[in-house]
Amino acid sequence: MSSKPPKSPLLLARCAQTAIAAAAILDVFRAIELRNRFLHPTDANRHTSALMSQIFIYGIELAIVLFLVWLARVRRNAQALSPQANVPTPGWTIGAWFTPLVNLFVPRQFVLDIGRASSSAWQEPKDRTLVNLWWAAWLGHMIALLVTGNLVPGSLALLVVAETCMLAAAGLVGVVIERISTLQSATLGASVPVSPVAPA
Template sequence: MTSAARTTPRFLARSAQALIVAAAVADVFRAVAVRDRHLHPTAAYLNRSGLVSMIFVNLMTLATVLFLVWLARSRRNAQALSPEAAVPSRGWLIGAWFIPVVNLIAPRRIVLDIGRAGSASWEQRETTLVNLWWGAWVAHALLLTAVSRVAPGSLPCLVVTEALMLAAAVLAALLIERVTALQGAAPTVPLTPQT
């Protein structure tokens, strides 16, 4: 048997953190390239924005997959550390991110439930970190949707949406670090083998 501390997904956490930040930086370049394409609708700008957008989509896809794998592993550890705690099912943990409207509310609750179940030392500051991360992420998504329809190419809107994206990425990296550290510091509890 292994201990919960030994199965804390540190490498997975670091990989997810790096890819989340890299995707956010790529999103800044993507947004600038798309803005340039709106201002200068030439083939060169179209090709550049297409290439940068493709890089962003690939990085964001990898970041999303790694984040969800890290979250699933953290869920398993939380359940092992607190078997009586309410943690989401594996299916809901993934599905909640992809159901329209539900994905604006449920993922925050899932992360909070996993964090609280995985650590007896979960405090208000961790809840605040989750709320800040989720607020920045949702604000970015909603503003990006509105801006792309109402004011594509607007520099002030671009700055605000990308600042929110970068803030959400940094806060996500801090959140991953905190949850992973709290689970790693939890008392050693034998895990039952997965079936």
């Protein structure tokens, strides 16, 4: 168990939510400019597209960092609140996101494990469904991007699908962040250990 006392994750949650929302909006503009460059490959369009892509990269990198910092905090809190719960190790909590193939399913399970260990108020299957919807939207975005980039470049229909999934994933992960952060803050305020919650 961590020697550091658990701290409320709400401030980190707000920072991560804001950065994720901004990155999702930037991604929509980036995708529009990329399609515009594909349909009208002028120097001006190439410059605008490159600039928008660079801004998006900065935005998504900030969102990733803040999300992972938040995730590390709530993982540490969950372990302190439920010492017997099955939560991932600190290194694997972050490393799983960058491991090919593993990052398609393991991080989702980690978020579920952290949520269950955060509070006895975690609700199965309601909260599990929320996490699953977020993960499905995120995977849908990635698949649509791959298809658009490699098989049907410039497709407006796939662009709409990809960006709809991106916005949905951003909104849903914002709710997931809020749910776990609120549960932990309430539990920390009550100073009551969490009883283990069995997965459904």
